Amino acid sequence: MDYQPPPFFSRGPAPLVRLGFFVCLAVLLMVLDARFRYTESVRQVIALLAYPLQRVALAPGELFGAAAGFFTTQVSLKQENEQLKAKQLQAANELLTVQALRAENEQLRRLLEARERLPRHSTLAEILYQGRDPFSRKVIIDKGSQQGIQPGQAVIDDIGVLGQVTRVYPLLSEVTLITDKEQRTPVQVLRNGLRAIIYGGGDSGMLDLSYTAANADVLADDVLVTSGIDGTYPPGLPVAKVSRIERDAAYSFAKITCIPTAGTNQNRQVLVLSREANLPAASVETESAAGKLPKQKRPRKRE
Amino acid sequence: MSFYEQPQRILLSAKAAYMALTLVLALLFNLLPWRDLIGLPDMVALVLTFWCVHQPRKIGIGIAWFVGLVMDAGNGALLGQHAFAYAFLAFAAIALHRRILWFSLWRQAAHVLPLLLASQLLMLAVRVVAGGAFPGLAYFAGSFIGAALWPTATFLLLLPQRRPESVDENRPI
Numbered sequence: 001m002d003y004q005p006p007p008f009f010s011r012g013p014a015p016l017v018r019l020g021f022f023v024c025l026a027v028l029l030m031v032l033d034a035r036f037r038y039t040e041s042v043r044q045v046i047a048l049l050a051y052p053l054q055r056v057a058l059a060p061g062e063l064f065g066a067a068a069g070f071f072t073t074q075v076s077l078k079q080e081n082e083q084l085k086a087k088q089l090q091a092a093n094e095l096l097t098v099q100a101l102r103a104e105n106e107q108l109r110r111l112l113e114a115r116e117r118l119p120r121h122s123t124l125a126e127i128l129y130q131g132r133d134p135f136s137r138k139v140i141i142d143k144g145s146q147q148g149i150q151p152g153q154a155v156i157d158d159i160g161v162l163g164q165v166t167r168v169y170p171l172l173s174e175v176t177l178i179t180d181k182e183q184r185t186p187v188q189v190l191r192n193g194l195r196a197i198i199y200g201g202g203d204s205g206m207l208d209l210s211y212t213a214a215n216a217d218v219l220a221d222d223v224l225v226t227s228g229i230d231g232t233y234p235p236g237l238p239v240a241k242v243s244r245i246e247r248d249a250a251y252s253f254a255k256i257t258c259i260p261t262a263g264t265n266q267n268r269q270v271l272v273l274s275r276e277a278n279l280p281a282a283s284v285e286t287e288s289a290a291g292k293l294p295k296q297k298r299p300r301k302r303e
Numbered sequence: 304m305s306f307y308e309q310p311q312r313i314l315l316s317a318k319a320a321y322m323a324l325t326l327v328l329a330l331l332f333n334l335l336p337w338r339d340l341i342g343l344p345d346m347v348a349l350v351l352t353f354w355c356v357h358q359p360r361k362i363g364i365g366i367a368w369f370v371g372l373v374m375d376a377g378n379g380a381l382l383g384q385h386a387f388a389y390a391f392l393a394f395a396a397i398a399l400h401r402r403i404l405w406f407s408l409w410r411q412a413a414h415v416l417p418l419l420l421a422s423q424l425l426m427l428a429v430r431v432v433a434g435g436a437f438p439g440l441a442y443f444a445g446s447f448i449g450a451a452l453w454p455t456a457t458f459l460l461l462l463p464q465r466r467p468e469s470v471d472e473n474r475p476i
């Protein structure tokens with residue numbers, strides 16, 4: 001018979017065992033999250049727990065504005081109320097016409113908006129705050145899956161490409177900026193049409209035009225626009241401007257640093273573009289089929 | 304001069320509800336929209352360390368791990384990153400809790416600083432392995448500020464446990 005301590009001394013497994021267990025669990029989660037993205041549902045559930053806290057955390061700013069307004073008007077509210085009561089009778093007739101005019105105005109505005117709409121469907125969103133994760137460059141916008149935002153949509157501001165929606169919550173979404181270290185954007189040099197891929201520079205807030213041949217025709221002050229071949233970004237949107245080029249004979253690639261065009265740090269209003277619905281399928285199957293049977297396919301297309 | 308540079312007081316027992324409340328408030332602080340301020344103290348780490356040092360039987364590695372998970376989801380960070388660091392932090396704080404409380408508050412803070420720094424280093428290592436960018440040395444300022452807040456945190460977090468000042472002149476405590 002083993003000696004057992006009385007139950008009120010028992011402390012469960014040793015701390016080291018517990019640490020081992022929870023570290024393993026954490027590492028498992030991190031690998032699943034970073035490599036396979038299997039944990040989105042877990043994240044959604046826990047984010048639901050954190051959501052009230054987030055709303056409360058955002059509240060003080062909004063509350064302060066509301067409270068300031070409340071107290072300044074409180075002083076004059078009584079006088080104003082009496083004046084308004086007297087005026088209300090006179091204004092009742094005018095009010096009716098104003099309401100009618102307002103309805104008409106709104107209808108006209110809607111018509112105008114319909115005409116000016118972009119070829120792609122787009123959603124206007126506002127940046128709520130910069131992501132709090134210091135290891136990545138992300139912003140949180142105030143539209144989520146309830147408003148039809150989907151992961152992968154492009155986000156632009158009035159002067160250029162800002163980034164891409166990477167994670168969608170019911171009422172918020174997370175936009176990874178083009179300057180994030182893990183973000184790639186397919187671009188084209190506006191002057192000569194040279195295609196390349198631009199890499200986020202991380203903390204520097206700059207962009208790198210990596211894997212461009214050392215003798216490639218890129219000059220300082222060249223404007224880079226989206227090439228549109230990825231199907232995510234519409235073609236021709238300004239992305240960056242080349243700021244510095246270092247060509248070293250020892251390396252086969254030039255080191256080209258660019259400045260992002262869009263205000264990745266200052267703007268508040270952004271536009272979320274929906275994906276192109278009628279994008280031709282570019283799957284591996286169609287490419288291999290085209291390679292194998294070129295003669296059968298081409299005459300059919302001509303007919 | 305002695306080990307006790309502050310008068311030792313007999314405290315009331317800590318209430319689990321109060322501990323939970325302080326953790327939620329710390330989470331709230333961490334989830335405030337701080338724009339791109341980088342050297343902010345991690346209040347959750349500080350409060351967790353505090354309770355692990357003072358009440359190691361009521362709070363443990365499991366709770367720290369779960370709180371870390373909430374931080375990850377709320378922050379949009381890599382899922383498990385804070386959980387990993389906080390589990391380690393809780394373990395180290397529990398391992399050191401018998402030693403730390405012998406010291407004065409500022410010396411306690413000197414013990415807490417390496418713990419906070421180590422948890423930040425763990426997060427940094429995890430994120431750099433996962434492909435994140437190094438946020439600059441200002442990132443570590445949070446630990447120093449957090450450790451500097453230790454005496455204040457001790458005062459505030461122990462407030463409800465303080466026995467009311469004695470009115471009875473004959474009572475020894």
